[in-house]
Amino acid sequence: MNKLTLGIILLDMVILGGAGLIYFKVKNKNKPKDPRSFDIFYFEDDNFCLNSPVRKWSCRKEDIECIKFSCKKVRLGNYRGFGEIVRKDTDAVQKIMFDGSVYSKKIKLITNEKDIKNAIKFCIDILTKNGIRCEYED
Template identity: 45%
Template sequence: MNGKMMFIMILVDIVIFALVWFIFTKIRDRRRPKDDKGYDPFYFEDENLVLNNPVRKWSCEVADIECVKFTYRKAKFGIYDGIGEIVRKSEEPSQKFLFTGSVYSRKPQTFTKKDDITKAIEVCKRILAEKNIPCVVED
């Protein structure tokens, strides 16, 4: 093989690598929330707790919350999901929500370990404690 052919092959490899890297970063950035609140499973708006769910908006008054229960489950392939349950004082049914380790790490996570979920639960408890909402952690 001559030098010119070798140079062209190396150049093609570099272009392919750059293209793959560009596509990867675009996909990663698309998953990233526009603001820092996007990683939280809930937020407060006036005196309401609002679930951060793009599909269905759900909220309730802070005064109507009896407690928030947290637990986790092991999903497939060793990935963990955090589960929160908002228990209300009224007779209305409780509302469940899922979250990942992104709450703690503040970056998108595809594979969440148990340790990340535990840290995410601590972050959620701290946020809820600021509004005097009791929390229960179940194993």
């Protein structure tokens, strides 16, 4: 490859990167700031609700037998937290996955084991205060 071709490719990459950055900045600027945006669950009246933009899920607090938490190393030193919501009236289990942003309340691209354990402890504290039994598998 000659220098001109390499220069054109590099210039195109810079232009596309800049356009992508501007697009995401403008898109996120108009987004409403929800105080629950980092929470994986919330309580509404007597219901336990998952805070998922993909699929809305809720059930009564009394219908939950327990929530089982665990953490696993997923790749390159990055950890994820996992939860299973076990209900009393059915064998079906609702699964959840989260990262350290639950605890830190800011976007985390890489979550270490300590951050995940803090997030799990934070979730367990909230759930037990609301009368939901929790288990942690280390």
